[in-house]
Amino acid sequence: xxxxxxxxxxxxxxxxxxxxxxxxxxxxxxxxxxxxxxxxxxxxxxxxxxxxxxxxxxxxxxxxxxxxxxxxxxxxxxxxxxxxxxxxxxxxxxxxxxxxxxxxxxxxxxxxxxxxxxxxxxxxxxxxxxxxxxxxxxxxxxxxxxxxxxxxxxxxxxxxxxxxxxxxxxxxxxxxxxxxxxxxxxxxxxxxxxxxxxxxxxxxxxxxxxxxxxxxxxxxxxxxxxxxxxxxxxxxxxxxxxxxxxxxxxxxxxxxxxxxxxxxxxxxxxxxxxxxxxxxxxxxxxxxxxxxxxxxxxxxxxxxxxxxxxxxxxxxxxxxxxxxxxxxxxxxxxxxxxxxxxxxxxx
Numbered sequence: 001x002x003x004x005x006x007x008x009x010x011x012x013x014x015x016x017x018x019x020x021x022x023x024x025x026x027x028x029x030x031x032x033x034x035x036x037x038x039x040x041x042x043x044x045x046x047x048x049x050x051x052x053x054x055x056x057x058x059x060x061x062x063x064x065x066x067x068x069x070x071x072x073x074x075x076x077x078x079x080x081x082x083x084x085x086x087x088x089x090x091x092x093x094x095x096x097x098x099x100x101x102x103x104x105x106x107x108x109x110x111x112x113x114x115x116x117x118x119x120x121x122x123x124x125x126x127x128x129x130x131x132x133x134x135x136x137x138x139x140x141x142x143x144x145x146x147x148x149x150x151x152x153x154x155x156x157x158x159x160x161x162x163x164x165x166x167x168x169x170x171x172x173x174x175x176x177x178x179x180x181x182x183x184x185x186x187x188x189x190x191x192x193x194x195x196x197x198x199x200x201x202x203x204x205x206x207x208x209x210x211x212x213x214x215x216x217x218x219x220x221x222x223x224x225x226x227x228x229x230x231x232x233x234x235x236x237x238x239x240x241x242x243x244x245x246x247x248x249x250x251x252x253x254x255x256x257x258x259x260x261x262x263x264x265x266x267x268x269x270x271x272x273x274x275x276x277x278x279x280x281x282x283x284x285x286x287x288x289x290x291x292x293x294x295x296x297x298x299x300x301x302x303x304x305x306x307x308x309x310x311x312x313x314x315x316x317x318x319x320x321x322x323x324x325x326x327x328x329x330x331x332x333x334x335x336x337x338x339x340x341x342x343x344x345x346x347x
């Protein structure tokens with residue numbers, strides 16, 4: 001698990017006011033309403049899905065965190081790209097040698113959902129980027145690959161080369177592989193929230209390395225305060241927003257990358273060109289589910305600022321906050337009309 005945690009592809013850290021001293025964003029000179037009822041909340045810190053997880057619940061329901069963590073562990077057993085025995089690991093091996101693989105209903109449904117986000121984002125979200133992720137070493141030791149390897153990897157990318165029929169997943173080309181890093185953690189968070197609700201929890205927050213979902217507001221009715229980290233100065237928070245329900249996820253190019261002569265190549269790839277996007281440094285997306293927020297935040301980085309904002313504006317119940325690299329240097333913040341994130345520091 002230690003090595004796996006180093007490889008995890010979570011893009012950023014979002015700070016949540018969940019009642020713990022180290023995470024309370026309210027106050028501290030930020031001009032935000034001070035969080036109330038701190039004593040009513042209990043936070044559980046753990047490791048799941050190859051990363052850190054924080055679950056904040058009313059003190060009387062803290063035991064429910066265990067069942068949520070169990071659900072995250074079950075999701076990891078199916079979807080981890082770093083575990084050869086996971087269903088995804090077995091599927092990727094089958095793609096190299098057999099051409100098709102019988103998938104579980106749960107994995108088949110998630111792949112079908114990925115196809116929906118692929119259409120919604122004009123191909124910007126695509127889980128078949130696995131060969132590019134692997135070529136650049138993001139599943140092991142990152143490094144610049146030779147050009148022939150990049151060309152070969154790109155020729156094996158494209159959701160149109162994937163066929164799901166009757167519970168079997170077929171691959172049009174040998175050597176294809178899926179990388180669900182842009183959706184798996186959000187999917188796991190949604191499943192964990194479902195477990196909490198069935199356990200009777202009506203107020204809580206799950207933060208899985210930056211994929212957050214709230215179960216209603218805080219117990220006193222006030223919102224959770226979510227802080228978005230600065231992409232250059234990670235100890236600072238660039239913006240804050242309120243969350244009374246739903247999910248927030250941030251994707252970015254600034255935490256995991258390979259340095260090259262031409263700049264940086266991040267672990268997020270444009271499946272339409274094989275390139276690493278550079279205009280959008282980070283994208284924070286608020287949506288009804290963590291699955292949607294996760295996928296759309298990844299796509300927003302790929303699309304670029306104008307296309308990303310237009311895409312997010314089109315999707316009901318979705319808003320976005322982008323940190324963008326300006327052509328002449330420097331950064332600027334842009335957001336959709338309904339996001340209403342409060343910018344805390346000058347860029």
